[in-house]
Amino acid sequence: MSSFFARNRSALTIAGVALLLTLWILSGVLTREPPQINQRAEAQPMTVAVMRSAAQTVERLLTLQGEVQADQRVTVRAETAGRIAALPVELGQRVSAGEVIARISMDDRDARLRRAEAAVRGRETDYRAAQQLAREGFQAQLRVETALAELEAARAELEAVRLDIANTHIRAPIAGVVNHRYAEVGDFVGRADPVAEVLENHPLRAVVQVPQHNVHRVQVGGPAHVSFVDGSEHTGTVRYISARADTTTRTFRVEITVPNEERSLPSGVSVQVRIPVEQVMAQRISPALIGLDDRGRLGVKTVDDDDRVAFHVVDVVRADADGVWVTGLPEAARIITIGQGFVNAGEPVRVVDEGAGS
Incomplete structure (x- = not known):
């Protein structure tokens, strides 16, 4: 037996050590407490940055969008036929009402005038002679009446010739600027042919088409802001609202008078017209802060007094270079400016004022 242990001492030693290790491991597994299942840490509120905003009137x-038109625009037409003999005013020159802007050649009008004057003198002599003879009883009263009719006809012819001569001087019917010429010196014009265009740009008329659902908001005599293509802005007054909608567009023609005493503003250009229709309490925000809810409504997310997210449906009142003005927010609001895309209405949040850092 002793010889067996002697021969197998090493193997028995190793087996003993292995047995002890196995017992030690088993004792740890059996005696330790079962592992605890880690509980999921409670979610922390999302941190958002807010901007404090107060409503303003x-x-x-x-x-x-519309265009501006001249207050008056007149096409001047010839009232007698003939060749254009002279154009006393230049294009772009300002003229007074009644000022001559073109002259038509006299041609035979002087001769016709002398003939008509001579005819009147002859008929006057005949009429006086007929009257004298009638008083003396040598001629019937019928001859007197005939002589008077012939005299009146001669006088009418004389007036017609004088009017025709006067019409050779084509005059501006209104005060304004000679804006266009339809005929030049040497051109032949007939009666009613266009000769020139005269327009008056003071005041200007801004013309817009107002949709039928908004026309009730516009009032005659109310103010309007008119922006020209050169960037200038001018204040005008609503002077006319059509009583009937356009049957094609269902819009109403509205005209706004814009003072232009210096005549520095041209007509015929595009303009933007802004007509104030009411005063409301609104807040100016960046357009980037406006989003959609699950119903597709435009709105802005804010944080209420309980530090929970609220979604407010808004209406855009107006826009300018610094942002948009909207209604629908509380008069004093904490508007989410950073993180609004990661939170929903009703969720609690941790609030940091914009610019204050986390």
Whole structure:
């Protein structure tokens, strides 16, 4: 037996050590407490940045595109036929009402005038002679009446010749600027042919088409802001609202008078017209803060007094270079500016004022 242990001492030693290790491991597994299942850490509120905003009184504007027209635009036409003999005024020159802007050649009008004057003198002599003879009883009263009719006809012919001569001087019917010529010196014009265009740009008329659902908001005598293509802005007054809608577009023609005493503003150009229709309480925000809810409505996310997200449906009142003015927010609001895309209405959040850091 001793010899067996002697021969197998090493193997028995190793087996003993292995047995002890196995017992030690088993004792740890059996005696330790079962592992605890890690509980999911409670989610922390999302951190958002907010901007504090207070409502202000602003004008709700009806913004429309239109054009400006001259207050008066007249095509001057010839009232007698003939060749253009002279054009005393230049294009672009300002003229007064009644000023001559073109002359037609006299041709035979002087001769016709002398003939008509001679005819009147002859008929006057005949009429006086007929009257004298009638008083003396040598001629019937019928001859007197005939002589008077012939005299009146001669006088009418004389007036017609004088009027025709006067019409050789083509005059501006209104004060304004000679804006266009339809005939040049040497051109032949007939009666009613166009000769020139005269227009008056003071005041200007801004013309817009107002949709039928908004026309009730516009009032005659109300103000309007007119922006020209050169960037200048001018204040005008609504002077006319059509009583009937256009049957094709269902819009109403509205005209706004724009003072232009210096005549520095041209007519015929495009303009943007903004007509104030009411005053509302609104807040100016960046357009980037406006989003859609699950119903497709435009709105802005804010944080309420309980630090929970609220979604407010808004209406855009007007826009300018610094942002958009909207209604629908509380008078004093904490508007989410950073993180609004990661939170939903009703969720609690941790609030940091914009610019204050986390």
